[in-house]
Amino acid sequence: MIAGDQGTVEEVAKVRAQLGLDRPIAVQFATWLGHIAIGDLGRSIYDGQPVTRMILQRVEPTIALSLCTLLVALSLAIPLGILAAWKAGTWIDRGVMGFAVLGFSFPVFVIGYGLIYLLSLKLEWLPVQGYASPREGLGEFAAHMVMPALALGWVLTALFARMTRTSMLEVLSQDYIRTAHAKGLSSLQVLVGHALKNAAVPIVTTIGIGVALLIGGVVVTETVFAIPGVGLLTVDAILRRDYPVIQGVVLVFSAVYVLINLAVDLSYGFLDPRIRY
Numbered sequence: 574m575i576a577g578d579q580g581t582v583e584e585v586a587k588v589r590a591q592l593g594l595d596r597p598i599a600v601q602f603a604t605w606l607g608h609i610a611i612g613d614l615g616r617s618i619y620d621g622q623p624v625t626r627m628i629l630q631r632v633e634p635t636i637a638l639s640l641c642t643l644l645v646a647l648s649l650a651i652p653l654g655i656l657a658a659w660k661a662g663t664w665i666d667r668g669v670m671g672f673a674v675l676g677f678s679f680p681v682f683v684i685g686y687g688l689i690y691l692l693s694l695k696l697e698w699l700p701v702q703g704y705a706s707p708r709e710g711l712g713e714f715a716a717h718m719v720m721p722a723l724a725l726g727w728v729l730t731a732l733f734a735r736m737t738r739t740s741m742l743e744v745l746s747q748d749y750i751r752t753a754h755a756k757g758l759s760s761l762q763v764l765v766g767h768a769l770k771n772a773a774v775p776i777v778t779t780i781g782i783g784v785a786l787l788i789g790g791v792v793v794t795e796t797v798f799a800i801p802g803v804g805l806l807t808v809d810a811i812l813r814r815d816y817p818v819i820q821g822v823v824l825v826f827s828a829v830y831v832l833i834n835l836a837v838d839l840s841y842g843f844l845d846p847r848i849r850y
Contacts, residue, residue, distance in 0.1 A: 614821035624821035635802035645726035654737020676731025740772035781837035
């Protein structure tokens, strides 16, 4: 493809040599690993830029979207899960669980296009697509982040709310919870001060697992909302068959996932002194 439709055998061989594809696979892999060790992810076949630079240029929108999504998901999921556990078996509990089922049922792109149709095209409250850096003003940044964060956060909210409810139900049946009620503590003090703290480990574990959904969702969300982040870079690289960029992005995403789950494991000791001991 690089040599062109009319490329001769000699031109194709020259391109193969330039890309190092004429060497044995083991040699190619060893060379690639050596470059990875010094932070060199290779160069884009499409435009010749270093992959590391391309990722760094796109990383800000992706980090902003991920943090906003987690903020939306946690701020909604934790209270909903606690409420569902506290009112277990009631219409409130069934309503929260129904919301969670809907969250798992709708793909991110369907939610995204629905929000665009309602909030942008019909009500004209928010911009349709694009990204604004916080340096351009927090108002403009928030306006561009609301819909992507809601679209991507819906699925995570459903996942976190279900796990919060399950963990809280298990903790609320313990003897020390009944003791706390008997001491005259308010429901809020019992739920937040005693139950949530002891139910935190499974919830935090689920948050770590949810990062995988977040990484996959970022690719789709950035495509729907035309956010120039690493997710959109991935889609463009796939469409162009720009393999060095695809490899680099997958490697970075994998490293982020591993490091976040390591941080989650280390956080157990701070959440539960018994684990630390």
